[in-house]
Amino acid sequence: MNTSAVYLDHAATTDLNPAxxxxxxxxxxxxxxxxxxxxxxxxxNRVVDESRQAVAxxxxxxxxxxxxxxxxxxxxxxxxxxxxxxxxxxxxxxxTIALTGIEHHAVLDxxxxxxxxxxxxxxWLPVDGDGVIDLAAAATLFAEHHQKIALATLMWxxxxxxxxxxxxxxxxxxxxxxxxxxxxxxxxxxxxxVDFANSNLATMAISAHKxxxxxxxxxxxxxxxxxxTPVQHGGGHxxxxxSGTLNAASAAGFAAAATAVRAHxxxxxxxxxxxxxxxxxxxxxxxxxxxxxxxxxxxxxxxRLPGNLHFTFPECEGDSLLFLLDMVGIASSTGSACTAGxxxxxxxxLAMGRDARSARSVQRFTLGHxxxxxxxxxxxxxxxxxxxxxxxxxxAADESSIHTAGTGFTR
Amino acid sequence: xxxxxxxxxxxxxxxxxxxxxxxxxxVVGVHLALSRMPGTLRTGSRGCCTVEDSNDAWRAxxxxxxxxxxxxxxxxxxxxxxxxxxxxxxxxxxxxxxMRCNEKIKFAAxxxxxxxxxxxxxxxxHYAKVLRDExxxxxxxxxxxxxxxxxxxxxxxTHEQLxxxxxxxxxxxxxAEVRAEAAARGLTVANKPDSYDICxxxxxxxxxxxxxxxxxxxxxxxxxxxxxxxxxxxAQAFTVGQRKxxxxxxxxxxxxxxxxxxxxxxxxxxxVGPEALLAVDQLRGxxxxxxxxxxxxxxxxxxxxxxxxxxxxxxxxxxxAHMERSADGRDELVVNLPEGMRGVAPGQTMVVYQGxxxxxxxxxxxARSSAWDSEKVK
Numbered sequence: 001m002n003t004s005a006v007y008l009d010h011a012a013t014t015d016l017n018p019a020x021x022x023x024x025x026x027x028x029x030x031x032x033x034x035x036x037x038x039x040x041x042x043x044x045n046r047v048v049d050e051s052r053q054a055v056a057x058x059x060x061x062x063x064x065x066x067x068x069x070x071x072x073x074x075x076x077x078x079x080x081x082x083x084x085x086x087x088x089x090x091x092x093x094x095x096t097i098a099l100t101g102i103e104h105h106a107v108l109d110x111x112x113x114x115x116x117x118x119x120x121x122x123x124w125l126p127v128d129g130d131g132v133i134d135l136a137a138a139a140t141l142f143a144e145h146h147q148k149i150a151l152a153t154l155m156w157x158x159x160x161x162x163x164x165x166x167x168x169x170x171x172x173x174x175x176x177x178x179x180x181x182x183x184x185x186x187x188x189x190x191x192x193x194v195d196f197a198n199s200n201l202a203t204m205a206i207s208a209h210k211x212x213x214x215x216x217x218x219x220x221x222x223x224x225x226x227x228x229t230p231v232q233h234g235g236g237h238x239x240x241x242x243s244g245t246l247n248a249a250s251a252a253g254f255a256a257a258a259t260a261v262r263a264h265x266x267x268x269x270x271x272x273x274x275x276x277x278x279x280x281x282x283x284x285x286x287x288x289x290x291x292x293x294x295x296x297x298x299x300x301x302x303x304r305l306p307g308n309l310h311f312t313f314p315e316c317e318g319d320s321l322l323f324l325l326d327m328v329g330i331a332s333s334t335g336s337a338c339t340a341g342x343x344x345x346x347x348x349x350l351a352m353g354r355d356a357r358s359a360r361s362v363q364r365f366t367l368g369h370x371x372x373x374x375x376x377x378x379x380x381x382x383x384x385x386x387x388x389x390x391x392x393x394x395x396a397a398d399e400s401s402i403h404t405a406g407t408g409f410t411r
Numbered sequence: 412x413x414x415x416x417x418x419x420x421x422x423x424x425x426x427x428x429x430x431x432x433x434x435x436x437x438v439v440g441v442h443l444a445l446s447r448m449p450g451t452l453r454t455g456s457r458g459c460c461t462v463e464d465s466n467d468a469w470r471a472x473x474x475x476x477x478x479x480x481x482x483x484x485x486x487x488x489x490x491x492x493x494x495x496x497x498x499x500x501x502x503x504x505x506x507x508x509x510m511r512c513n514e515k516i517k518f519a520a521x522x523x524x525x526x527x528x529x530x531x532x533x534x535x536x537h538y539a540k541v542l543r544d545e546x547x548x549x550x551x552x553x554x555x556x557x558x559x560x561x562x563x564x565x566x567x568x569t570h571e572q573l574x575x576x577x578x579x580x581x582x583x584x585x586x587a588e589v590r591a592e593a594a595a596r597g598l599t600v601a602n603k604p605d606s607y608d609i610c611x612x613x614x615x616x617x618x619x620x621x622x623x624x625x626x627x628x629x630x631x632x633x634x635x636x637x638x639x640x641x642x643x644x645x646a647q648a649f650t651v652g653q654r655k656x657x658x659x660x661x662x663x664x665x666x667x668x669x670x671x672x673x674x675x676x677x678x679x680x681x682x683v684g685p686e687a688l689l690a691v692d693q694l695r696g697x698x699x700x701x702x703x704x705x706x707x708x709x710x711x712x713x714x715x716x717x718x719x720x721x722x723x724x725x726x727x728x729x730x731x732a733h734m735e736r737s738a739d740g741r742d743e744l745v746v747n748l749p750e751g752m753r754g755v756a757p758g759q760t761m762v763v764y765q766g767x768x769x770x771x772x773x774x775x776x777x778a779r780s781s782a783w784d785s786e787k788v789k
Contacts, residue, residue, distance in 0.1 A: 319482055320528060323439075326478065344483075360483075393527035397486035400519035405567055405700035405772070 004331035006378045010307060010368025011159055011187060012333060017212030017260050017369070020253040024214055027249035034246045035235065044248040051248075051255035058258035059185075059206060060195030061221045067238045068251060071218035072186035075205035076106035078220055078242065079182040080153060082228030083202065084114055087150035087180070089229065096145060098123040098138075098152035098174075101351025102131050102163070104184050106205075107153055108347070123149065130295045131163035131352045132303075139173055146177035151202070154181065156188035160335050160348040160364060161294035162308025164192055171200035180226060186210055186218070190261035191305050192269060202226045208250065212369060213257035217250035261369075272307040272367050273300035275376055279309055279365070282380045287387050289314050293349070293362065307367035312349075312358055313387050320390035321363050328382050333364045357395065412531040414438045414577060417517055418471060418479070420464030422593045422600045423536025423580060425471040429596055430579035431534045432475050438534070440472035440479040443521065445488040446611065467600050474597055484520055491515035493611055497624045503676035504758025505650050507564070507723070508609055514567040522575055532577045537561045540581035540767075541573055544704070549573035551702040551769040555582045563723050566762035566772040570703050618648045618656075630679030632659065635672060635688055637788045646679045652689055652754025659683070670754070673785050688783045690751040694719070696744040696761050696773025706770060709734055718764040719746050721755050721775065727764055728752050744773040 007015075032044030049063075056063040069075045080097070087094050097111045097120050114120035123145055126134045133154060142149070152174050157164045171181040180202035188194050190211035196204055203226060207218040222228060222241065234243025261268070277298055284290055291312040297304035313321060318334035325332050335346045349359035365379060414436040416428035432438045442465045465481055472479035492511050499506035522533050538554035539562040551573055554560040568576065583589055586605075593601035612620045627645025634640055641659045643649065653671040663669050663685065670689055673682040701709065708715040712734050718727035732746045746761060755761075755778050763770045 317482075317524075319480065320524065323480055323528060389528060393524045396482065396484050396520060396524065399487070399491075400515070400523045402519040402523050402569075402571060404514045404519055404569060404572070405698045405774070 004326070005329035006375045007331045007370070008365040008367065008375060008379060009331045009333050010371065011210070011305075011364065011366035013209050013215065014212055014368040015370045016214065016253075017257045019260055020208075020213050020256040023252035023256040024249045027252045032248070034248055035237065044246075047248045048246050048251050051251035054255035055206075055219060055251075055258045056221075058262040059189060059204070059219075059221055060197045060199075061204075062197075062224070064239075065196065065221050065224060067220045067222055067241050068246060068254075069218050069220055069242055070216055071209070072104070072184065072205050072207040073106040074242075075207075075218050075220035076104065076182070076184055077110050078228065078231050079203035079205060079222075080107060080110045080151065081114065081231050082241070083151040083180055083182060083226075084118070084120060085229035086227050088118075094148055094150045095119055096121045096123050096148045096150060098125055098141065098145075098149055098179070100125045100127050100133055100154060102127055102158050102161075102348045103153060103155050104159055104186070107155065107182075107184055111153070120150070121148070125152075125154075127351055129353055130293075131158055131161050131348065132295065133165055133170060135166060135169060135173065138170065142173065142177050142179065146179060149177070149179050152179050152181045154183055156183045156185035156194065156204075157192065157305050158294070158348060159187045160346055160362075161310045161352070162187075162305035162366075163294045164188065164303055164305065167201065168199050171202075175200050187305060190258070190265070191307065192302060193265065196221045196223075203228070208254035208257060211257045211261045213254040214250050217247060217254050219254075264369075268369065269306040270300060272371065273297065273304075275367055275371065275373060276306060276309055278373075279376045279380065283309075283311065283383060286380065286384045287313070290387075293352070305366075307371065309365040309367075310362065312354070312362050313390070314358065314361055315395060316361055316387060316390035317393065317396055318360055318362050320393045321386055324386040324390055325379075325382060328386075330379055330382055332379075333366070334362060335364060357397070360395070360397075412436050413529055414532050414534050415521070415525040415530045416440045416477070416534045417521060418442050418468035419536070419606075420467035420471075420600065420603075421536065421606060422590060422598070422603055423538075423586075425468070425536070425598050425600050426589050426593050426596070427534055427536040427577075427579040428471065428477070429475055429592075429598070431577060432477060434579070436534075438475070438477045439530075440468060440475070440477050441521070441525075442468040442479070442481045443488075443516070444481050444483045445485055445492075445516070467603065471598050471600060474599075482521070482524070484516055487520045488512070488516055488611075491520075496609075496611075497621070499758050500621055500647050501625050501676065502758075503647060503674040505756035506758045507760050508611070509564050509723070510567050510760050513564055518568055518572040518576065522572065526575065532575045534577040534579060536580055537565055537578050538580050538583065539565050539578050541576050541578060546704075548704045549576075550704075553764070553767040553769075554578075554580065556585050559583075559586050561723075562764075562769050563720055563760075563762050566702060566760065566769050567700055568702055569700050573703055621648055628679055630681070632657065632681045632683060633788065634663075634669070635682060635684030635783055635785075635788060640669075640683065643681050646674050646676050646681050649674050649681050651756035657683060672783070673788075674756075682785065682788055684783070686753075688780065689753045690782055691753075691755055691778040691780045692748045692751050693779040694721075694746040694748070694752075694755065694761055694775055695777045695779075696746065697741065697776045698774040699742055699744050699771060700773075701771035702769045706765070709771075712736075716765075717746075717770065719748070719752075720762050720764065721752070721759050730763075732763060743776070 032040035034045040034048045053063045056066045174181045182203045184205045186207045189206040204221040209215040293310045295303035345356045345359035418440045496508045538559045540552040542550045553562045632641045669683040672684045714733045719730040720727040730746045759775045762772045
């Protein structure tokens with residue numbers, strides 16, 4: 001159980017699916033390295049193979065295309081560094097990485113690391129006010145720079161504002177210039193239809209714990225004709241792309257969760273988008289100042305993650321609102337959990353054209369497979385008062401109204 | 412009470428929070444992010460707001476079973492503390508950034524936010540006491556352990572701010588006891604080194620840090636009689652009372668070391684002289700505040716006996732003070748020092764005490780010396 005009575009942060013991580021827990025526990029009670037040649041090894045290997053097949057099917061991919069990794073971040077690193085190094089080895093002039101400003105840090109920071117250490121050039125592709133890529137602008141930029149582009153990357157669905165991108169159209173556009181495309185589908189996989197075979201993508205990152213599987217396992221789908229330069233070397237596991245003993249128990253948990261979300265994907269998307277629409281209507285009624293960010297997707301047209309609600313609450317710090325909601329047992333987020341520790345204005349909102357001040361005033365509520373109408377009602381009930389109070393607490397960048405020696409106080 | 416415990420990640424604030432919890436308060440821990448680009452790890456006793464400090468604060472809160480948050484005050488800190496520090500040096504004054512942080516960040520920006528979010532008080536690990544007078548008004552006093560006492564850096568707090576302060580370490584006999592208590596409570600920060608120096612200058616090289624932010628130009632070093640002695644690389648990098656780093660080729664005629672007596676940023680001039688001339692007997696302070704209800708003499712302008720302290724770890728000196736209104740209507744705190752005082756620099760905070768009580772503070776604007784009239788040096 002969550003320690004928050006009302007858990008509205010399913011995009012950070014979600015409840016473990018009971019079938020996944022059962023599969024993990026069962027496998028952990030057995031011994032066997034999937035690479036060993038004896039019976040125990042074969043038994044573990046069978047679990048890995050069956051799991052690979054189940055996850056690949058859920059992602060619309062062939063089992064041989066799935067590389068198990070430790071999670072989304074590792075998958076993004078392997079895809080971007082692996083594609084970059086492989087392309088540069090063939091053509092030293094092709095050192096440009098085309099990307100948008102709304103990518104996850106696992107993509108952004110990897111690209112920036114390559115810029116700093118490997119002489120890569122970054123080509124920024126514009127997004128609109130909803131965070132949707134501007135395909136016409138991308139086409140123009142590709143036409144101009146394609147000879148120097150090593151790869152392009154576009155996240156399938158954004159983790160903060162929930163925007164779903166026209167990934168297949170983008171990848172088709174890039175394919176016309178022979179540019180391989182990577183997509184971070186960590187948020188999209190299990191929430192909206194994700195079909196790797198028909199996506200035109202070269203590589204695609206997915207993660208288990210966002211869909212009810214365990215933390216610590218994810219996958220990178222690598223199209224069969226794509227060659228990556230490995231980041232991690234060793235025993236040559238996973239098509240020599242990702243050495244390291246395979247975690248059969250986690251793979252089994254991942255597979256159980258993937259199978260479950262695949263079976264209920266359409267119904268669950270409908271259920272969550274209806275809950276979301278109900279919440280948007282009630283919240284904008286009760287807090288008229290609240291601005292809903294990203295595509296509205298009122299009729300579940302597929303332009304937004306079904307469970308994602310993201311608002312700007314003007315003139316209040318996101319962390320004040322988070323605090324007040326947490327105090328009444330409601331778990332929310334000011335953005336992605338990766339910046340936990342030192343709050344920063346969201347780079348996603350900045351890329352969408354918001355200023356730094358309003359980018360600090362955001363709150364994300366994300367629904368998942370265990371979310372109910374009662375959860376949403378609890379939020380709707382708590383939010384107006386929390387907003388009023390958070391607004392009173394003001395913006396941290398503003399000067400305090402407490403008088404001190406420096407503000408003319410004398411006696 | 413609902414109490415917000417400001418958690419630096421150090422042992423003092425962790426034990427202070429623990430005592431507030433034990434006293435039955437409803438406590439929430441908050442670590443202030445004061446820099447947007449924090450270092451990852453601490454280097455000994457230096458640095459602040461590292462991820463390590465934040466994690467230490469977090470672990471302490473987990474141990475105490477209280478919620479923990481990180482709140483970003485980096486914009487205000489950059490403006491009110493860091494930029495102010497640069498501006499003051501640029502004007503030839505010597506500021507105390509820790510006092511400014513208490514005045515503007517911990518007990519203003521943070522306190523205001525805390526009050527608005529429903530808290531009654533901000534709790535810190537400072538060694539100082541808040542007592543109540545017969546009418547229930549707050550008074551700021553030195554901690555039980557005078558060696559560890561931090562009432563000086565809190566001297567800038569006003570009545571309004573003191574109303575909402577909580578210092579649970581007030582009665583602690585010594586720092587050793589706080590460390591022992593932290594160990595007994597299972598707090599991992601029990602043996603963490605104390606912080607020294609200025610948190611936003613992690614390598615401790617204040618002069619080098621300032622040189623990157625203030626345009627320094629070579630200028631003249633003259634002695635107390637106006638004789639040119641040499642050149643400096645920028646007057647703003649000097650502090651009154653400073654002896655080292657003057658780089659004067661030849662010794663003084665009396666063979667004794669010379670000290671910085673005055674800095675004139677407008678003329679880019681540094682005046683040096685023998686140690687005896689560092690003595691001053693009158694201090695004039697501006698930017699005055701009173702820690703609680705002011706004593707009657709503040710309103711009447713009558714003289715009152717007090718002790719004055721001009722640096723965090725300096726000794727208090729006997730003084731007779733009074734309020735004056737200057738010709739332009741500005742309030743000034745005039746402090747006469749029968750025994751004199753050495754090496755005070757404009758910009759320093761003078762905290763005025765009666766017994767253990769902090770009356771208030773003022774920023775030193777000018778000091779006068781009967782031994783030497785600086786106005787004669789052209």
